Structures are given as structure tokens and as C-alpha cells.
Amino acid sequence: MQTTVRVLGTGGTIAGTASQGSAESVYKAGQLAVEELLKPLLPQLGTRIQSVQAVQVAQLDSRDMDHAVWQRLAAELQAGQENEQVVGQVVTHGTDTVEETAVFLQGVLRGAKPVVLTAAMRPATSPQADGPAHLIQALHLAADPAARGVWMVFGGRAWPAVQVRKVHPFALQAFSAGDGPAAATWGGGGWVWASDQAVGAAQGAQSTEPAGCVMPERCEDWPRVEIVHSHAGASGHALEALLRDGGGADDSAERCDQAALAPVVGVVISSTGNGSIHHSIHQALQNAVHAGRLKREQILVATRCTQGWVVGEPDHGWPVAARLTPAQARVALMLQLATAGR
Numbered sequence: 281m282q283t284t285v286r287v288l289g290t291g292g293t294i295a296g297t298a299s300q301g302s303a304e305s306v307y308k309a310g311q312l313a314v315e316e317l318l319k320p321l322l323p324q325l326g327t328r329i330q331s332v333q334a335v336q337v338a339q340l341d342s343r344d345m346d347h348a349v350w351q352r353l354a355a356e357l358q359a360g361q362e363n364e365q366v367v368g369q370v371v372t373h374g375t376d377t378v379e380e381t382a383v384f385l386q387g388v389l390r391g392a393k394p395v396v397l398t399a400a401m402r403p404a405t406s407p408q409a410d411g412p413a414h415l416i417q418a419l420h421l422a423a424d425p426a427a428r429g430v431w432m433v434f435g436g437r438a439w440p441a442v443q444v445r446k447v448h449p450f451a452l453q454a455f456s457a458g459d460g461p462a463a464a465t466w467g468g469g470g471w472v473w474a475s476d477q478a479v480g481a482a483q484g485a486q487s488t489e490p491a492g493c494v495m496p497e498r499c500e501d502w503p504r505v506e507i508v509h510s511h512a513g514a515s516g517h518a519l520e521a522l523l524r525d526g527g528g529a530d531d532s533a534e535r536c537d538q539a540a541l542a543p544v545v546g547v548v549i550s551s552t553g554n555g556s557i558h559h560s561i562h563q564a565l566q567n568a569v570h571a572g573r574l575k576r577e578q579i580l581v582a583t584r585c586t587q588g589w590v591v592g593e594p595d596h597g598w599p600v601a602a603r604l605t606p607a608q609a610r611v612a613l614m615l616q617l618a619t620a621g622r
């Protein structure tokens with residue numbers, strides 16, 4: 281049987297181009313087709329991967345990622361999961377929101393074949409482009425029987441994708457898994473797994489995130505979850521205003537923009553430290569629960585710290601998204617609420 285790896289393109293810097301002589305930071309993301317990114321790499325793939333199939337799902341800067349693209353991407357990936365010839369799949373993505381896409385895919389995809397997200401910090405036209413190496417590494421991981429679930433490959437390291445967060449706006453090693461080590465490191469032209477325990481722990485980490493979630497068919501109907509930041513000088517007013525916002529018709533409805541459409545049914549608090557939140561936001565949450573506007577299960581607290589995660593149980597008592605960033609927690613809560621509401 282053929283071993284086919286599918287590569288789904290969504291845009292990002294990995295598919296970006298810069299005009300000649302422009303500064304390193306001046307370029308346009310999402311310009312080159314995924315087929316063009318793959319073409320020069322195919323002769324380097326060796327015999328393990330017999331065929332590569334390119335699918336262009338979107339072509340955008342991932343700051344503009346939206347629910348409609350997620351829906352298309354998940355449908356394409358699910359088709360690959362169910363195709364016997366496909367051993368694994370790669371998604372090329374922008375770095376800015378890849379950690380959110382990871383949580384979404386981990387939640388909705390069925391099947392154990394690896395789905396490997398990858399990205400780049402330099403555009404494809406840069407003489408020192410990092411994308412080609414990442415793409416080769418991602419292809420190899422997608423064909424590796426030891427990998428199951430959703431992975432992220434970046435800078436010669438591989439992690440369960442939900443553990444990863446972008447921690448630097450321009451450094452080449454822009455990703456970290458909090459305090460967690462990489463499960464595999466690229467060396468000698470292949471992946472070297474950290475240890476059997478590391479692989480087991482990595483697979484275990486995948487299973488702690490929401491899975492088997494089924495979203496409403498129309499993405500306009502996905503639960504609207506917003507993020508409120510806790511910070512010095514914060515007040516509960518931002519939260520109260522969001523909860524008063526009853527949504528309403530908007531041109532963006534057709535684009536599945538969740539903002540300004542539906543009433544808010546979930547709130548993530550981006551907390552200041554180990555789950556700590558400003559007393560005024562805590563009070564606004566309590567008021568909302570007492571008034572019947574929110575239930576406890578519609579609230580999730582995540583830390584804004586760039587490393588580590590919330591440990592123990594913060595004394596405010598609200599549910600905590602221990603290992604997820606606030607942006608990831610928004611996706612996790614949306615998935616949970618959609619699934620609970622079915």
C-alpha cells in the first residue's frame with residue numbers, strides 16, 4: 281500500500297514572500313501555494329514517504345484565522361483520517377494563532393493518525409528561510425507510527441500541539457511548551473524520541489484536552505466565548521459590558537466572526553499569576569452567577585504567564601484551564617459548551 285502524507289496549506293509566514301531588499305520584518309504572509317512550498321522538498325524525502333498530496337484549505341495571515349476556516353480544515357483532515365492510504369497529515373499555518381488551532385483540532389478530530397502543525401518565522405523567499413526544514417521534519421513526523429494525535433513541529437523539536445505557545449514575536453525559536461520538554465528532537469535526518477516515558481506522557485497530555493467534540497453545523501451557532509484580562513487597575517466593567525451585549529445582526533455573520541453576533545455564553549479570565557484574578561473581576565463573576573447570567577461551567581481561568589501553568593486550586597474557586605493559554609482556553613471552553621449543549 282502507498283504511504284501518502286497529505287499537506288494542508290492555510291497560509292502564514294511559511295508561505296510568505298518579501299520583495300527584494302526589504303527589511304526582514306517586511307513581508308506578506310500567505311502568498312505561495314502549499315504545492316510550491318513542497319516542490320523543492322520532494323527529492324529530499326527518501327523512501328519512507330511514497331507520495332505527498334497538497335491541499336490548499338486557505339491562504340491567510342493567521343491573525344485572521346476564523347471559525348469558518350477551522351471548520352473547512354477539520355473536514356479536510358477528517359477525510360484524510362478516514363482515507364486508508366493516508367498515514368498522516370501536515371498543516372502549514374501562521375505562527376500567531378497556531379496554538380489555538382491546535383486545541384480546536386485536538387478537540388474535534390477523530391482517529392489516531394498524526395496531524396502535524398508547522399510554521400515558520402521567516403518568509404519562504406528569505407535566503408535563511410526556516411520553513412523548508414520545518415516542513416521536511418513535519419512530513420517525517422506525520423509518517424512516524426510512534427506519533428498519534430495533533431503535533432507541533434518547530435525548530436527541530438516536536439511537542440503535542442496543545443502544549444505549545446508562541447513566546448517570542450521575532451526570535452527564530454519562537455515556541456515553547458511552558459516548562460515541558462520536547463517529546464522528540466530532530467537529529468541525523470530523523471526524529472529522536474526523548475524516551476518511551478516522554479512519548480507516553482506526550483500521548484497522555486493529548487488525552488487530557490477536550491476530544492470527541494462535535495460543533496454545530498453552522499459556525500455562526502458556535503458558542504460565543506470572550507476573554508477578559510485581569511491586570512493592575514482592572515475593574516469588572518469590561519466583563520459586565522460583555523455580558524450585557526446581547527449580540528445582534530452584523531454583516532460579519534456570513535464570515536462566522538463570532539464577535540458581535542450572539543450573546544456571550546462563556547468567559548475566560550486571563551489571570552495575572554497562578555490563577556489569581558483582580559477582586560473586582562471576581563466580584564463581577566459572582567454577581568453574574570448570582571443573577572443567573574453565567575454558570576460556573578461557563579467560566580474558565582487561565583494564566584497570562586508565558587511559562588508554566590496554574591498549579592493547585594486558586595482560592596477564588598473558579599474552574600481553571602491549567603495548561604492552556606487564555607487564547608487556547610477560549611477554544612477549549614467553546615468546544616466544551618458546544619458539546620454540552622447538544
Ligand code: SIN
Pocket residue numbers: 291292293294309340341342343373374375376377399400401
Ligand atoms: C501568521 O501568523 O500568519 C503570520 C506570522 C507568522 O506566521 O509567523
